[in-house]
Amino acid sequence: MFIAQRAERLQPSATLAVAGKAKAMKREGKPVISFGSGEPDFNSPASALQYASDAMSKGFTHYTPESGIPELKEAVCRYYQDHFGLSFSVPEVLIGAGAKPLIYEALGCLLDPGDEALIFTPAWVSYVEQIRLFDAKEVLVDTSDTGFIPDIDRVRSLISPRTRCMIVNTPNNPTGSVYDRKTLLGLADIAIKHDITIIYDEIYERLVYGDAVHNQILNLCPAAREHTITINGVSKAFAMTGWRIGYALGPKGIISKMSSFQGHLTSNPCSVAQYASLGALRGAEDDVVRMHASFSGRRERILGLLRDMPHIRFAEPKGAFYVWIDIEKTIGMRYGDRVIENDASFCEILLEAKYVAAVPGSGFLTPGNIRVSYANAEEEIVEGMKRLKEFLVELC
């Protein structure tokens, strides 16, 4: 069969590939511990389950408006009012089947073929592939040498007449960095001056630790409102990854275009999942706080264990639930008769030898690193890190 170049170019999601391989090995009976996927291990909140069950028994199992049910949009507006003091109206909100398709729809409404989108590397795996699906070009701004926070002069130097948008992700996947006020103000200033849209992916906004603070960019720079599409959802903070509900907030014009795009792509997001998300937004604040406390404990635990390991380096993550680990020193070393050639072979040999799954940094456009998620139960973290340490000690 003839395959379009667009599909030929497409790379599978590195995170889903690792998670899939780990699951397949588990099914074969192997004692795999996966630090691959970015998925909380908690059950979804009781209020979400209750609303879903009620929705099913009341027959809310039909098409909904393509952009989502009004009650959920209102609940999203209330959330932004309560948490950030930001006032959004219902036509400024779009409900989608997760944050991921909403980012795709935003890019689809912003990028013509040949246009440019800035992304800050290390960057979440799907950004680059989504940009390319619109025959647009990614422009990479490396943050590895600037503490995983973009350098504003570097960003400015990469703006061209074809730059249409930048994707800003804080708290960040994969590095766990949380962008400071000055950086966000600098990015907002660039967006306004050059008429560029910021896709502000704050899907991890509830997950910051210690003295770190997450800033909503519109609180820092209200003038950027016409240049910002905010992306959020229930997946991470509410442990609702499988329900597939996200929300986008932005100016009415672009939200309406994204809504039409969605209408031709998925129609509405799942009706029952929308009600479940309504239940979460109305009644799961305590669950979010409890899960945050658990993540915070797990973070302490994993960082303590990692500090005690040879050959690796890492910066302490301040948000999300990932540790980004520099494994450059292990490249060229041997495990038994196998040579670690790069981050992908590090992960492959680690999985085969110790049944520990991690994601190669090349999936995030930054080879020489791996990403480990600590959204796992604490016992798994302890056992998995014990095996990772053994692996590193056994390298020669």
Ligand SMILES: Cc1ncc(COP(=O)(O)O)c(C=O)c1O
């Ligand atoms: C940075 C970032 N944005 C968006 C998403 C997608 O979230 P959802 O599962 O709601 O589609 C993820 C999920 O891993 C993510 O890490």
